[in-house]
Every structure is written in structure tokens, then in C-alpha cells.
Amino acid sequence: MATATVRYLYTKLNSWSACSTAAAAALWLFCVPATAALPGGSPGYAYGDTLLRLGEMPLDSPIPVLAETPAMPAAGNANYVARLEALESVEGPYGASLSETLSDLARHHEVRGEHSEALRLYRRALHLLRVNQGLNSEAQVPLVRAELGLYQKLGDLDALDDRYEYYFRLLGAGKPPLSDLRMRATLSYLRWQREALRQGMAAGAQKRMLNALTLNESLLELVRQSRAQASVVEDSSAMHARWLVDATLSQVNNLYVLQEFFPPQEQDEWLTEAGSGAAARQQSSFEEFITLRVQRLRRGAMNLGATLLEQSMAELGSGASVLQRAQLALALGDWYQWYGLRAYAARNYRLARELLVSAGETGTLREVFGEPVELPATGVFRRYHTPDAPAQSALRLRFDVSATGRSSNIEVITAPEGSERAAASAARALRAVRFRPRWLNGEAEAMSGLERSYHRLR
Numbered sequence: 001m002a003t004a005t006v007r008y009l010y011t012k013l014n015s016w017s018a019c020s021t022a023a024a025a026a027l028w029l030f031c032v033p034a035t036a037a038l039p040g041g042s043p044g045y046a047y048g049d050t051l052l053r054l055g056e057m058p059l060d061s062p063i064p065v066l067a068e069t070p071a072m073p074a075a076g077n078a079n080y081v082a083r084l085e086a087l088e089s090v091e092g093p094y095g096a097s098l099s100e101t102l103s104d105l106a107r108h109h110e111v112r113g114e115h116s117e118a119l120r121l122y123r124r125a126l127h128l129l130r131v132n133q134g135l136n137s138e139a140q141v142p143l144v145r146a147e148l149g150l151y152q153k154l155g156d157l158d159a160l161d162d163r164y165e166y167y168f169r170l171l172g173a174g175k176p177p178l179s180d181l182r183m184r185a186t187l188s189y190l191r192w193q194r195e196a197l198r199q200g201m202a203a204g205a206q207k208r209m210l211n212a213l214t215l216n217e218s219l220l221e222l223v224r225q226s227r228a229q230a231s232v233v234e235d236s237s238a239m240h241a242r243w244l245v246d247a248t249l250s251q252v253n254n255l256y257v258l259q260e261f262f263p264p265q266e267q268d269e270w271l272t273e274a275g276s277g278a279a280a281r282q283q284s285s286f287e288e289f290i291t292l293r294v295q296r297l298r299r300g301a302m303n304l305g306a307t308l309l310e311q312s313m314a315e316l317g318s319g320a321s322v323l324q325r326a327q328l329a330l331a332l333g334d335w336y337q338w339y340g341l342r343a344y345a346a347r348n349y350r351l352a353r354e355l356l357v358s359a360g361e362t363g364t365l366r367e368v369f370g371e372p373v374e375l376p377a378t379g380v381f382r383r384y385h386t387p388d389a390p391a392q393s394a395l396r397l398r399f400d401v402s403a404t405g406r407s408s409n410i411e412v413i414t415a416p417e418g419s420e421r422a423a424a425s426a427a428r429a430l431r432a433v434r435f436r437p438r439w440l441n442g443e444a445e446a447m448s449g450l451e452r453s454y455h456r457l458r
Contacts, residue, residue: 041339045432046260047374048381054394054453058379096132099125164192178226216251237319248312253380255305326355338375369439372401394453403444405435426456
């Protein structure tokens with residue numbers, strides 16, 4: 001029976017010693033301790049999902065890899081159409097020169113807000129590039145980015161999902177050889193996977209989460225391999241240090257999402273009897289096995305995140321900057337703090353502070369440690385497609401934050417008329433938030449009378 005098979009796998013995979021020596025990226029999914037080695041940690045509040053400080057939250061989204069909003073082309077619509085017709089009369093409907101003019105005309109319509117026509121023209125330009133330069137031509141990249149930007153503006157999540165798959169595969173699908181362009185494409189694709197989960201695209205959510213974790217681990221292994229090979233022939237340690245930091249922080253964000261959006265399940269909830277028939281048994285077995293892997297990873301997420309950050313800090317090498325080292329130390333401190341492991345967090349906050357002081361980064365030091373910061377500070381729980389609420393609808397709160405990173409004495413200073421329930425809900429949410437405390441002078445410090453404006457999103 002399918003259930004018996006999964007129970008057998010569950011028993012085997014719960015033996016940590018059975019897989020502790022596995023090195024392949026695909027096997028790391030099973031090499032998670034059944035119980036956390038760190039004492040007393042429990043995940044914190046998903047800050048950014050339902051409570052958001054006005055104007056202060058970063059955004060974990062695919063936006064950074066996309067092209068900026070295009071400038072208005074100088075020529076008018078009639079000029080582009082005339083140029084296109086002239087080229088077609090000379091080169092025919094599949095002329096190699098048509099793509100550029102079609103792209104210019106598409107940008108013209110995009111700037112005018114005529115998104116449907118812009119998409120039609122981008123698609124035609126892409127088709128011509130594939131005909132003339134081949135299916136895998138990287139000349140397609142700017143046009144695919146333009147498509148992604150339009151679908152983001154339209155909020156068409158299904159179309160975005162489809163085009164991100166194409167964009168990712170066009171630029172190597174996370175496989176060697178690694179380059180800056182391929183690295184950015186893979187990280188952008190991983191950010192989109194998190195966005196899809198944040199937006200509640202539930203179909204295949206567990207498989208999507210598992211694929212993102214596996215891909216990110218493979219990317220980390222690829223960075224390590226690329227670094228080892230490059231060190232023999234060229235000095236590229238700075239580039240590889242940047243890649244390592246970016247891939248590490250991406251995986252940490254994946255683990256935040258895993259912890260929040262996939263609640264724990266009892267074994268009996270998902271080890272159920274399969275339906276009748278071979279196909280039903282096979283499908284049930286596969287789904288149960290995916291659930292097994294996700295649940296096992298979730299239970300070990302705290303250790304996975306901590307181990308990954310510590311490993312990457314040790315691997316940075318001589319090409320890394322002091323700021324990169326401080327960035328990982330701060331991320332590890334925040335990871336521990338979010339889990340309520342303050343002693344572990346303090347050790348890494350102290351290290352991050354010392355690194356910033358040694359580099360003379362007084363401005364960064366004040367920005368990072370000058371006042372309490374809501375955690376996670378990466379924007380990992382903020383939905384990109386949640387419309388920005390107007391400033392006048394924000395709730396102004398006054399509160400204290402202890403040296404342990406918890407808020408108290410929360411007072412509503414101002415609130416829009418009729419928002420009493422939202423104000424009470426925001427105050428309750430703020431009490432659940434874990435903060436990085438002020439750490440400017442080398443030790444955690446309490447702060448009283450902080451005033452901040454928040455939106456209660458839903």
C-alpha cells in the first residue's frame with residue numbers, strides 16, 4: 001500500500017545518522033534533525049504580512065532584476081508604424097530587423113498605459129527573435145523582462161508564473177556555467193516563488209516550496225564549485241563572495257516562508273489510506289511523500305537557517321568585504337532573535353557591530369542598531385501585489401521596546417475615524433512582533449516612547 005511505503009520512508013529518513021554524510025544538494029532535504037538542537041526556539045510573528053510600518057519595509061520581490069519603466073520614445077506612434085511597414089516590405093514578415101522596431105513600438109504603448117497592445121507587440125518581437133536567432137537566444141531577455149514588468153503592473157499572477165518559468169529556463173535554469181546574469185535570473189525566479197506563496201497560489205504549494213528550497217541549495221553548491229574552479233585560474237573571490245551572500249540570504253528567506261506558510265501537521269493527518277486503483281495509490285504516495293519532506297524541513301528550519309548562515313560566514317574568504325561579513329552576522333542575529341534565542345542573537349549582533357565599527361561604517365551602524373527594528377527585516381512576508389495604503393489611513397502608535405526585543409505599553413495616538421477595531425488589532429499584532437533591539441553601544445538597550453505609524457493590512 002502507498003501508506004506503508006511512506007511510513008517506511010518516514011522511518012528511514014528519521015534516522016539522522018543514515019544521511020548525515022550526504023553531500024549532494026538533493027539529499028540535504030532529508031538530512032534534517034528530527035528535533036531542533038537549539039534550546040527553546042519558536043518562530044515569531046510574520047511581520048509584514050498583516051502589519052506594516054508606513055514607508056519603512058523593504059520588499060522581497062522579483063522587481064530588482066526587471067527593467068526600469070521605459071522612457072517615452074521620441075517618435076510618435078505613426079512614425080513607428082510607418083517604419084515597421086517599410087521594413088516588412090523589404091524584409092518580409094519575419095525580417096530580422098523587425099524585432100527592434102516592434103520593441104520600440106511596444107514601449108511606446110506601455111508608456112501610454114496601453115498594456116494589452118504592448119504585450120501583443122512584445123510577443124511578436126519575441127517570436128521573431130526566436131525565429132531568427134534561435135529558441136535560447138539571450139537577446140530575448142530584455143523583452144521577457146518587459147513582459148514581466150507589464151504582468152506585474154496588471155497583477156496577473158498566472159501569467160507571471162508562466163513567464164518566470166520561461167525567463168528562468170532561458171537563462172540556464174540554475175545550471176552551470178554560472179554568470180552574473182544567470183545568478184540574477186535564478187535569484188529573481190526564487191523571489192517569484194516566494195511571492196507566489198505569499199499571494200496564496202495554493203495549487204501545488206508544497207511542491208513549489210520544496211522545489212524552491214532544493215533549487216536554492218543547488219545554487220549554493222554551484223557557487224561553491226564555481227569558486228573552487230575559478231580560484232585556480234583567476235582572482236574572482238569578490239564576485240563569488242557576493243554570489244554566496246545573495247544565495248544564502250535567499251535561502252534564509254525561503255526558510256522564513258516555509259516556517260510561516262506551512263503549519264505543522266500531525267503524522268496521522270497526512271498518512272492516510274490511499275484511494276482504490278494503482279493511479280490513485282501512486283498519486284497519494286507522491287503527495288504524502290512531498291508532505292513528509294516539507295514537514296521534516298519545517299521542523300528543522302531553525303537549525304537549517306543557523307547552520308547555513310554560519311557555514312557561509314566561514315566560507316566567505318578573503319574576497320569578502322567587511323560589510324558582507326556584517327550582513328551575514330546581522331542576518332544570523334535576526335534569525336535567532338526571531339526564534340526567541342536572545343543569547344545566540346546577542347553574540348551575532350555584537351559581531352556585526354564590531355565589524356561595522358572596524359570598517360568605520362558609523363552611518364550604517366546607526367541605521368542598523370540605532371533603534372528597534374521589526375523582524376524579519378527582509379520584507380519576506382510583505383506581499384508585492386498588496387496595494388499601498390494611503391498615509392492618512394495609518395495608525396499612529398506609541399510604545400516601548402525592551403532590551404529583549406518585545407513591545408509593551410502600546411498606546412494609540414491617532415487613528416482614522418471608525419478604525420477602533422483595526423487599532424486594537426494592530427496593537428495586538430505589535431505585541432506579537434519580535435524586534436531587533438537597539439544595540440548601538442555594544443549591548444541591547446530598552447527604548448521608551450517610540451512613535452511609529454502602521455497599517456493593518458487585513
